[in-house]
Amino acid sequence: MTVNEPSRRIARISKMARALAAACALWIVGVTLWHWTHPDKVALNARLIWGEVFGGFSDSQLVAGFASNLLPAGAGLAALYCLWRLFGVFLSGRIFAAEPALWLRRTGFCLIGAAAAAVLDHTLEALILSLNLGAGHRLLSIGFPSLFFFGLLAGTIAIALGEVFIAAAEMAEDHAQIV
Amino acid sequence: MPIIVNLDVMLAKRKMRSRDLAARIGIAEQNLSLLKSGKVKGVRFETLERICAELDCQPGDLLEYRPEPAGE
Numbered sequence: 426m427t428v429n430e431p432s433r434r435i436a437r438i439s440k441m442a443r444a445l446a447a448a449c450a451l452w453i454v455g456v457t458l459w460h461w462t463h464p465d466k467v468a469l470n471a472r473l474i475w476g477e478v479f480g481g482f483s484d485s486q487l488v489a490g491f492a493s494n495l496l497p498a499g500a501g502l503a504a505l506y507c508l509w510r511l512f513g514v515f516l517s518g519r520i521f522a523a524e525p526a527l528w529l530r531r532t533g534f535c536l537i538g539a540a541a542a543a544v545l546d547h548t549l550e551a552l553i554l555s556l557n558l559g560a561g562h563r564l565l566s567i568g569f570p571s572l573f574f575f576g577l578l579a580g581t582i583a584i585a586l587g588e589v590f591i592a593a594a595e596m597a598e599d600h601a602q603i604v
Numbered sequence: 605m606p607i608i609v610n611l612d613v614m615l616a617k618r619k620m621r622s623r624d625l626a627a628r629i630g631i632a633e634q635n636l637s638l639l640k641s642g643k644v645k646g647v648r649f650e651t652l653e654r655i656c657a658e659l660d661c662q663p664g665d666l667l668e669y670r671p672e673p674a675g676e
Contacts, residue, residue, distance in 0.1 A: 602645040604635040 432518060439512040446508045453505075457498050461491040471554050474547075475564055479554050486553055493549040497572060500539035507532035521597040526590035533583030540576030544569060608668040609642045614659050629654035 460466055464482050467490065471479040482490075511528035519525060544567070551566040615622060622640065626633040631651060638644050639651075652663055659665075 599645055604631060604639050604644050604647055604651055 435520065436516055436518075439516040442512040443509055443516070446505045446512070450502055450505045453498050453501055457491070457494055461487055461494065467554070471550070474568075475551055475555075475566060479558075481557060482554065483557060486556060489553045490550055493546050493553060496542035496549075497539050497546050500535055500542045504532050504535035504539060507535055521590065521593045523591065523594050526587050526594055529590055530584050530587030533580040533585075533587060536576045536580030536583060538580075540573045540580060543572040543576065606670050606672050607642070608670050609639060609666065610668055611636075611640045611655070611666055614661055614665055615640075618659050620659070625655070625658055628658050 460470070464480075464487060467482065467487065468480045507528050511525055511532060514522070514525045514528060547568045547570055548566060551564040555562060555564040615625065622636050623633050626636040629636075629651065635644075639647065647667075652666070655661075655666060656663060
């Protein structure tokens with residue numbers, strides 16, 4: 426293994442991670458748009474989640490549902506942007522520095538934000554999609570989708586790793602001042 | 605800092621230039637300059653050993669503890 430092998434490996438992984446983050450962002454935007462422009466899929470999905478017979482949505486319901494869905498999607502996109510920036514810093518060769526630690530912590534906060542937004546979206550969507558149903562059939566559902574637990578766990582880990590990176594950056598700075 | 609680096613004194617005694625010492629012990633001239641001015645957080649034993657070997661001196665000839673006056 427040559428001296429530059431680890432940095433080359435980090436650069437390779439960083440490029441892959443950035444490509445994946447970009448692909449994931451496109452996927453989120455694409456799937457969200459596709460989902461809300463297909464009312465039959467919205468109804469099917471709602472039936473799977475809440476077990477109620479949904480359908481006959483008005484345009485305003487679909488727009489409101491889409492807007493509600495933008496909350497976790499937006500937070501997810503923000504997390505992906507932070508990951509993009511994080512691996513951009515790694516790609517430039519700065520590993521144990523304050524900047525990647527900052528982007529890692531921001532990623533964590535965005536993921537936790539996405540988790541919280543997913544819970545809110547779950548409640549809002551149920552309410553929005555059941556608005557056209559008769560009295561007694563409208564849904565007020567508070568649920569914890571799988572994204573909530575994933576976001577919470579991944580976000581907490583990212584924030585913790587960010588703190589570790591801050592400590593590592595301080596150590597690296599100290600080390601650089603030893604001749 | 606109460607630790608004084610007397611490397612410049614030793615260099616003068618041995619009539620050696622910083623550049624030459626840096627080249628002989630294998631560290632950057634800039635780092636040696638920082639060491640001379642005491643603007644470093646630490647010195648590796650390895651660096652100290654090489655400097656002592658080149659200048660034919662003891663670590664005590666290079667480093668000196670001078671307590672700061674009380675109240676400062």
